[in-house]
Amino acid sequence: MAEPEVRISIQPEESQDVEMVGDGAEAEDAGGADAPAGDEDDTVQETPQKPRLTFVDYLKSPIITLTVGPPASSTSLSAHQLLLEHSPFLASAITSPTTPTSTISLPDDDLAATSAVLEYLYTGEYFPHKLATRGVLQADPSIPEMDTTGDQLLKHARVYTLAEKLGMPALRTLAxxxxxxxxxxxxxxxxxxxxxxxHTDRQDTTIRKPVASFWGQRSHVLRHETEGSFRGMCLEFPEFAFDVLSFVLDAEEKREERKRKSTAGDGDAVAGSGSTRKRGRI
Known part of the structure; x- marks a missing residue:
């Protein structure tokens, strides 16, 4: 597998006053520390500025151990505390006033997804990178170009759900x-x-709606390629079946509405448009 290009960048979850690279001076405020004393109104109190964090500050922060997976087969990963604290979930576990800890247990989380989260925290991306200029993913010689099993889709889906749990919306959007x-x-x-x-909440239409749309548009063809698994999916997850059916019915209503508008001519035609179900004449 091709190794990702390692770079250091500000994470989307960071505040804008935090820097990880560069030694350039901060833009000085008119009332900054270098302003002459005595020129200010004693009644005006300036808001203290947060100190600028450099990458050295991140590397000097304590090491936190993440224990990922079930206890019988868990894997330990290490990362710097200040980086992990970009996740509200992890920050709460680390800096809890009652039980501060240097080890966080994630028994129900996926190792590959957790590794992707750490890669993202350190570099601003995770492999395979998204090539914005071409609108494609970085090539990976170790995997086929066509995902025939769902492994590639599930990799990013697991990152999505883990980012949701950790409170990292920018990573969720990227996944x-x-x-x-x-x-x-x-x-x-x-x-x-x-x-x-x-693995997602029924209110999470951000990820569920595209799934229902995909199957609503193509299920009449794709269901034959899944050898009965589509039927089993509908029976196991009624919400999936309902969402797909709702998409199909909504699309049909829109087609009927467009048809009525296109066939409506004069006022009589418009007034007569409506349901085609009528009582039979006697």
């Missing part, structure tokens, strides 16, 4: 954008749909 760039088969898409409907 979702990568999902839409994966070339996949019907079998892979169904595996992805199963994960989405079993």
């Amino acid at each position: 979702l954008s990568k999902i839409h760039l994966v070339n996949s088969t019907a079998v892979a898409e169904l595996a992805y749909a199963r994960y989405v409907y079993s």
Whole structure:
């Protein structure tokens, strides 16, 4: 697998006054520390400025251990505290006033997804990178170009759900954008749909709506390629079946509405437009 290019950048979850690279001086405020004393109104109190954090500050922060996976087969990962604190979830666990800790247990989380989160915290991206200029994902010689099993889709889906748990919306958005760039088969898409409907909240239309839209547009063809798994998915997750059906019915209503508008001519035609179900004449 090609190694990702390592770079240091400000994370989207960071505040704008935090820097990790560069030694350039901060733009001085008119009432900054270098302002002559005595020229200010004694009644005016300036808001104290937060100190600028450099990358050295991040590296000097304590090391926190993340224990990922079930206890019988867990893996320990290490990262610097100040970087982990960009996640409200992890910051709460680390700096709890009652039980501060240097080890955080994540028994229910995926190792690859957790590793992607750490890579993102340190570099601002995770592999495979999104090539913005081309609108594609970075090539990975170790995986096929077409996802036939759902593994590639599920990788980004797991990052999405973990980012949601950790309170990192920018990473969640990045993972979702990568999902839409994966070339996949019907079998892979169904595996992805199963994960989405079993690991996300029913109110999370950001990720569920595209899934329902995909199957609503193509289910009449794709369901034949999944060898009965589509039917099993509908029975196991009624919400999935309802969302797909709702999409199909909404699309049909829109087509009927466009048809009525296109066939409506004069006022009589408009007035007569409506339901085609009428009582039979006697």
